[in-house]
Amino acid sequence: MSTSARPRGRRPAGEDTKGAIVTAAREQFGAHGYAGVSMRAIARAAAVDPALVHHYFESKTALFMAAMESPVNPAERVSTALQGPLEDLGARIVRVAVAAWDPPEARDRLRLLLRSAMEHPAGLRAFREFLSTAVLSQIEQRLRQEAGVALDEARRRTGLVGSQLAGLIMARYVIELPAIADADVDELVGQVGPALQRYLTGPL
Amino acid sequence: MSTSARPRGRRPAGEDTKGAIVTAAREQFGAHGYAGVSMRAIARAAAVDPALVHHYFESKTALFMAAMESPVNPAERVSTALQGPLEDLGARIVRVAVAAWDPPEARDRLRLLLRSAMEHPAGLRAFREFLSTAVLSQIEQRLRQEAGVALDEARRRTGLVGSQLAGLIMARYVIELPAIADADVDELVGQVGPALQRYLTGPL
Numbered sequence: 363m364s365t366s367a368r369p370r371g372r373r374p375a376g377e378d379t380k381g382a383i384v385t386a387a388r389e390q391f392g393a394h395g396y397a398g399v400s401m402r403a404i405a406r407a408a409a410v411d412p413a414l415v416h417h418y419f420e421s422k423t424a425l426f427m428a429a430m431e432s433p434v435n436p437a438e439r440v441s442t443a444l445q446g447p448l449e450d451l452g453a454r455i456v457r458v459a460v461a462a463w464d465p466p467e468a469r470d471r472l473r474l475l476l477r478s479a480m481e482h483p484a485g486l487r488a489f490r491e492f493l494s495t496a497v498l499s500q501i502e503q504r505l506r507q508e509a510g511v512a513l514d515e516a517r518r519r520t521g522l523v524g525s526q527l528a529g530l531i532m533a534r535y536v537i538e539l540p541a542i543a544d545a546d547v548d549e550l551v552g553q554v555g556p557a558l559q560r561y562l563t564g565p566l
Numbered sequence: 567m568s569t570s571a572r573p574r575g576r577r578p579a580g581e582d583t584k585g586a587i588v589t590a591a592r593e594q595f596g597a598h599g600y601a602g603v604s605m606r607a608i609a610r611a612a613a614v615d616p617a618l619v620h621h622y623f624e625s626k627t628a629l630f631m632a633a634m635e636s637p638v639n640p641a642e643r644v645s646t647a648l649q650g651p652l653e654d655l656g657a658r659i660v661r662v663a664v665a666a667w668d669p670p671e672a673r674d675r676l677r678l679l680l681r682s683a684m685e686h687p688a689g690l691r692a693f694r695e696f697l698s699t700a701v702l703s704q705i706e707q708r709l710r711q712e713a714g715v716a717l718d719e720a721r722r723r724t725g726l727v728g729s730q731l732a733g734l735i736m737a738r739y740v741i742e743l744p745a746i747a748d749a750d751v752d753e754l755v756g757q758v759g760p761a762l763q764r765y766l767t768g769p770l
Contacts, residue, residue, distance in 0.1 A: 477684035480677065480740075490741050498743075514745075521737065521745030522757060528741065529733020533725065536684075537694050537732065539702075541718075541725030553726060553770050557761045566757045 380418045383408045387429040392484045396426060396491035423496045426488070430478075433471050434462040437496045444500060448508050451501075452523075452559030456551045459527055460534070464547070469535040476536060498524050501562070509563060522561040530554055584622045587612045592633040596688045600630060600695035627700045630692075634682075637675050638666040641700045648704060652712050655705070656727075656763030660755045663731055664738070668751070673739040680740060702728050705766070713767060726765040734758055 386408035390399045401422055405412040419425040423437035443451065443458040463469055479485045498520040505511040505519060530550070533542040542550075560566075590612035594603045605626055609616040623629040627641035643666050647658040667673055683689045702724040709715040709723060734754070737746040746754075764770075 473684065477681075480681035480684050486741070490743060493741065494743065517745040518749065518753075518757070521743050521749075522761075524741075524743055525733040525737035525746055525758075526730050526761070527733065528736045529729040529731065532732045532736060533729035537690070537697065537728075539694060539697065539725050539728055541721040542729055545722065545725075549722075553722070553765075554729075557726075557730070557764065560761065560764075561757075 379408075379410060379414065383410060383415055383418060383425070384428050387425050391426060391429055391488045392482070395484075396488045397495050398491075401425065423492070426492055426496075430475060430485075430489075431471065432475055433468050436462075436493075437500070440497050440500050444504055448504065448563060450555070450559070451504075452557070452562055453551050453555030455523065455527065455558055456530070456554045457547065459531065460547050460550060463531060463535055472531070472535050493524060505562065515566075519561050519566070522566075523558050526554065526557055526561065583612075583614060583618065587614060587619055587622060587629070588632050591629050595630060595633055595692045596686070599688075600692045601699050602695075605629065627696070630696055630700075634679060634689075634693075635675065636679055637672050640666075640697075641704070644701050644704050648708055652708065652767060654759070654763070655708075656761070656766055657755050657759030659727065659731065659762055660734070660758045661751065663735065664751050664754060667735060667739055676735070676739050697728065709766065719770075723765050723770070726770075727762050730758065730761055730765065 383404065387399075387404045390404050390407050394403075399422075401415050401419070402412050404425065405415045408415070415425070419428065421437075423435055427435045439458045439462050440455070443454040446454055463472060479489055498517075501520045501523065502513075502516040505516040506513065511519065530542070533539045534545075534550075535543075545553075587608065591603075591608045594608050594611050598607075603626075605619050605623070606616050608629065609619045612619070619629070623632065625641075627639055631639045631641075643662045644659070647655065647662040650658055667676060683693055702721075705724045705727060706717075706720040709720040710717065715723065734746070737743045738749075738754075739747075749757075
């Protein structure tokens with residue numbers, strides 16, 4: 363059955379179904395932000411069974427990343443970095459971020475992603491919500507549970523972490539400031555890690 | 567004399583002369599980067615007397631900022647921040663940066679600037695050179711002269727400062743992460759200042 367001949371109702375699983383889900387996701391996230399869209403709503407917009415969306419994408423973050431055409435899912439990376447003690451989380455975050463974006467194809471894609479976000483305010487809004495509710499929120503939760511930090515303080519601390527991380531990524535992959543772009547991973551971990559650690563658990 | 571009737575040779579001072587200088591500057595910086603262009607070369611490209619370029623623009627950084635349509639000249643702001651002791655330069659840099667970009671018209675313009683830089687690799691290259699040779703170089707020089715830091719180390723330290731500063735600006739004005747966008751200036755100075763100070767003069 364061709365797409366144009368498809369009757370109203372649910373789309374069968376098939377070649378272009380995954381693409382249709384991604385297209386619907388892009389439209390939904392663009393219109394309603396990240397937080398305002400569920401996988402069920404995307405299934406509805408793509409006219410497919412919700413189970414099929416879960417079959418292709420294991421999480422909403424994975425679907426959002428597919429819609430953004432990002433080769434890296436920061437939500438998954440942060441969850442990897444969170445494995446281990448809180449007292450050296452700063453160093454692990456730097457290591458995981460640099461490992462994720464250092465491959466040439468990842469950094470090329472990063473520049474396109476930023477460009478697209480700059481051109482579309484709705485994309486920037488969805489990205490901000492994704493960052494707050496799916497990435498930084500994981501660190502926030504850890505700080506609240508393990509260090510007993512109040513919500514506002516946890517948000518500020520993780521926001522500061524996000525700012526240094528965004529800047530490291532900009533300096534290394536986008537602006538390509540030589541002193542940062544050419545730096546060895548271990549050096550960056552040793553130099554930026556303690557700054558993140560102070561934001562996480564140090565006196566502010 | 568209309569512009570189209572202007573004979574080969576020097577353009578007289580007048581209404582659209584300043585605009586012609588800015589246009590020529592934009593073309594020259596785009597073609598040759600920031601470091602590779604002199605005010606004299608821009609005068610030649612605009613067909614005006616070099617003295618006229620200096621009459622309208624007191625420095626190459628000011629002319630570059632006019633070409634970028636930036637309401638803020640980071641080179642001048644850093645030079646302001648450098649006035650005072652090295653031991654609290656980190657805090658002064660945060661305060662000066664936030665004061666520069668907080669006005670609504672400045673942040674609106676910032677988003678356009680970043681968008682334009684993302685779209686034009688030549689613009690990004692010129693911006694990187696401007697940042698290295700006209701902004702961060704000032705801090706580098708101070709570290710070398712006053713703290714006796716070697717060139718490579720001074721570059722890494724100022725590069726790290728640049729990364730946290732770029733990230734703060736991205737988080738507050740572009741991504742608009744609530745915990746950073748809504749933060750009070752004094753709080754940010756107290757929270758980010760020490761991170762910059764460690765990059766400047768702390769053990770790395």
